[in-house]
Amino acid sequence: MTPNVKQFTANVGGKSVVFETGKLAAQAGGAVTVRLDDSVIFAAATMGAEPREGQDFFPLTVEYEERMYAGGRIPGSFFRREGRPSTESILISRLTDRPLRPLFDQSMRNEVQVILFTISSDTENPLDILAINAASAALMISDIPWAGPVGAVRIGRIDGKLVVNPTYPEIEKSDLDLRIAGTRDAILMVECGSDEVSEEDMVEALAFGHKSLQPLVDAQLQMAAEVGKAKREVPVFPIDSAVVDEVFGKAAGLLNNALDAPHTKAELNEAVEKIKTDLLAEAGEDAEKAKKVGEAFEEVYKRVVRERILKQGKRPDGRALTEIRPIWCEVGISPRAHGSGLFTRGETQVLTMATLGTPKEAQELDNLSPVDTKRYMHHYNFPPYSTGEVKMLRGQSRREIGHGALAERALVPVIPAEESFPYTLRLVSEVMSSNGSSSMASVCGSTLALMDTGVPIKAPVAGVAMGLIKEGADYTILTDIQGLEDHLGDMDFKVAGTEAGITALQMDIKIAGITPEIMANALAQARTARLFIIKKITEVIPEPRKELKPHAPRITVLKVPVDKIGAIIGPGGKNIRSLQEETGTKIDIDDDGTVYIAATNGAGESVARERIEGLTETPEIGRIYTGKVVRIADFGAFVQILPGVDGMVHISQLDSERVNKVEDIVQMGDDLTVMVTGIDPQGKIRLSRQAVLEGWTVEEAAEHDRKGRPNGDRNGGDRGGRSGGRSSFGGRSGGDRDRGGDRGHSHR
Known part of the structure; x- marks a missing residue:
């Protein structure tokens, strides 16, 4: 370790979080790394030398950049390097920005930039919480005026016990994923997804989280005292x-x-x-x-x-403090979409469309998280006409990505498991008009669209945005804030959930923090509003439709032996492409042999299912099949009883009477109904036509086969048919009741 390197350790939930400075980026205003086990984040904070001329707001930018080398991976893009920020990177940038911004003097005009990137990722510990702590520490030891520090932790709940900074495997078991940032005295930022957690339990988790982040605040204060730079004097531009x-x-x-x-x-x-x-x-x-x-x-x-x-107690639009704007809802807006919901609350209106797809249409994630796919997606669009403006369309903004993620998180706990509902789901919320809380309107629109589609969600979910006006010790909490109250107020506190509890929570504030008491009051007030909104939703559509919409695909799930997957796919995918084209279906196959057939046409699904069953069926002794003669020898005929599966009918088993020549009974291409009388260890299949004609049991057939050939297979013993010989398509015919089928007569 070089002489200038300093380390500071905080014990958080029994684990060491190590802050280090003095090794990297000496010319930055402040630079640190933060380490938890083998996950390491770097942060640098730097301020411009002069104020921005003509600027009328404080210019702060926070950029988190994910580096794939941190996890020992090469990016999956065409260029094999990191490109535009991923959704996860944008969400972490927003998450880091939110608790930092309120602690700056907003009359500053010098540009401040915080840049973070990953140095190491152990895929056990999430990186987002480390990013907040790293950014705060970099600012604390820099020459940038700032009223920090900020500490941040993640709180989970496993079997009723609150856990600090759970790992990814622990998060999978948790019914709470709460990220909280705060100062010594107050909470600054909350971001949460939960499985219908009660308001009382949420308040307990928030208090536990605020207490748990204190060692991180202590460590940063110690850093600033020992290695921090003197804060630079910068001009400020307060209003006269x-x-x-x-x-x-x-x-x-x-x-x-x-x-x-x-x-x-x-x-x-x-x-x-x-x-x-x-x-x-x-x-x-x-x-x-x-x-x-x-x-x-x-x-x-x-x-x-x-x-x-x-x-x-006067709000801009004349409502009472807890009053919700008029609400009306509608479903079935689009005749072709799989589901649609229109939610209108005051001057805020969101149209949400739902689309169902196969499991293979799940989103593939290329990031440092151990989660590599996502089957439920919510996308949020905020066009300029929604606020009566004209702007250039330049793709999704950070705000749109953040609002989409929040609405998505709110519905995750009620989405049915893939085992019971094997679909990929994509919802798109189009903001048609906005005057506050369009993200929560997207939650409500999503509930309407999902129920209109026929997705068996666990319960309806609604969301509401709460506001705060605080002057000194006096404060007022507002229900269902509109745009002006958000812009001029001190808090935007979004709460979504079911009747049973909270599913998502997000808090942004503009002041230096709020107390647990204010949060508890806001949550209680939000619950009353949420129940009212759910009632409005269920008046329009009380529960999910019993059947999917006509244009939505119906997915049939089959399980086939893993060694039969190749027969379905065929060489170069020839078989599966042909089957999809012929039947108008979409077929996905998992590595474990699970086959998904998606079809909007029942006949196409039936044909595809029968063909796949035929391709993957294993011959059974005693079962009767009608197959095609594919080869003739002097000792018998070879019959394809299943796609790619041949068996041999010995000449002695071709008829009830003695047969002198095989061609006297069958010709190439004839359909022949036969019984499987034996399968040897090498997979050679014995067939008997005589057993079908005589109506024998399999035991009787095997006995007559032995008596008919006392010297064994003179010529065919080592050339009998076996399964897996070919992989061409074609369904089996007949079945164990088709005993009347015979030469020249097809049961297909």
């Missing part, structure tokens, strides 16, 4: 309080009038914009004064809205 007071005197009454008048979002925006324009006009040609008035006006608008809520 004198201008704010002046603007307040002129605009407060006008803003109150606009808020008191009945309005839509667009009408309120128009009224407020006119008030602002008139104030700016008073500034004349003085650009600097106009800029100050514009900034002050935003502060005044915020103050007016917050005071009305906190002191008068």
Whole structure:
């Protein structure tokens, strides 16, 4: 270890989390690695030398980059290098940003950048929590002004016991996946997925998590004291309080009038914009004064809205503090989609479409997590027209990816297991109109779409966004916040769940943390709202449809011997492609021999199933088959009784009477009904036509076979048919009741 390297250790849940600095990236503002077992994250925090000219907000960027070498892997992309950030990387970037941002002075204009990447991944310990701690530590020892530190932990619950920083195998057993970040005194960020956990248990887990992260705060404070740089003096650009007071005197009454008048979002925006324009006009040609008035006006608008809520209990749209906006729902919007749901709450409207696919259509994941596939996906689109704007379409934003992941997480606990419902599910939520809480509307739209499809979900799930206005010790919690309350408030607390409990939780705040008491009150208030919304959903569709929609595929599941998979697939996939084209089905085969046949046409499914059963059936002694004569010898005839499976009928077993020549009874290509009388250890199959004609049991047939050939197989003993000889398609015919079939007569 080089002389400048310093290590600091925090004991968290019985495991050591090691912070190290002094070895890497000496020119960064602050650089650390954080290690838990063999998982290691690097973070560097750096600040620009000068403020950004003309910037009217604090410029912070947090970028997490996944490096596949950390897990000893080469990226699966065409270029074999990391490309655009994966969904997982974007979600970790967002997760890291959220607890850091509230602790900066928002009047700073120097750009701050935090960059993180993986050095090692042991596939046992998740990397997201390490990233938050690494970013916080890098900021703490840097020269960047910041009011940290932040500690972060993951809390699981296994068999009723709370666990700190569970491993991936432990997470699989847990009914709770709670990620929490906070300071010494308050909680800053919450992200959670859970299996219908009660509000009381969630509050307990939050308190346990906040207590568990304290050693991480201690370690970072020790780091800052021993190796931290002096914080740099940077210019700040606060709003001129004198201008704010002046603007307040002129605009407060006008803003109150606009808020008191009945309005839509667009009408309120128009009224407020006119008030602002008139104030700016008073500034004349003085650009600097106009800029100050514009900034002050935003502060005044915020103050007016917050005071009305906190002191008068008046919300911008006139609702009571716990009142939910009018809700209406509809299903079956699309005649061809497998399922659809439309959820409207006030001016927020989301249309969700559901699509069912085969197991092979599950998403393949190329990241450092041990989870390599995902069968349930939710995608969220937020087009500019949803807010009445015009913008360039540039693909999904971080916000869209984050909202989609939250809505997806909310429904995961109620999705049926693959064993009982062998489908891949993709839901797409299109935000048609937005005025707050479109992610929670996506949860509700997903529930409607899934039930409309006929997916047997465990229970309906609904979501609601809670808000907070807090000044000193006074605070007010708002139910079902709209866009203005989100923008001007202190918290966006999203809660989704069933009647039984919480399935997803996400909290973003703009202040320096909130107490467990506030969170408990918000959760209780959210439960009341959630139950109300579920009632609205179930009034439209009380339960999942009993049958899938007509255009949704029906999946039939078969189990075949593993050694028969090749016969279904055929050389180069020839057989399975041909079968899919002929039957109009889609066929997937797992390595364990599970076959999935997806079809929208019942006849196609039936044909495909019969063909696959024929391809994979194993001959049974005593069973009667009708097959085709594929070879003739002087001692007997070879009959293909199943695809790729031949057996031999000895000349003595071709008829009830003595046969002098095989061709007297059968010709090449004839259909022949025969009984399997024996299969030797090498797989050679004995067949008898005489047994069918006489109606013998298999024992009688075997006895007559031996008597008919006292000297054994003179010519055919070592050339009898065996299974697996070919892999051509063709179904078996007849069956053990087709005893009347014979030469020249096909039972297919």
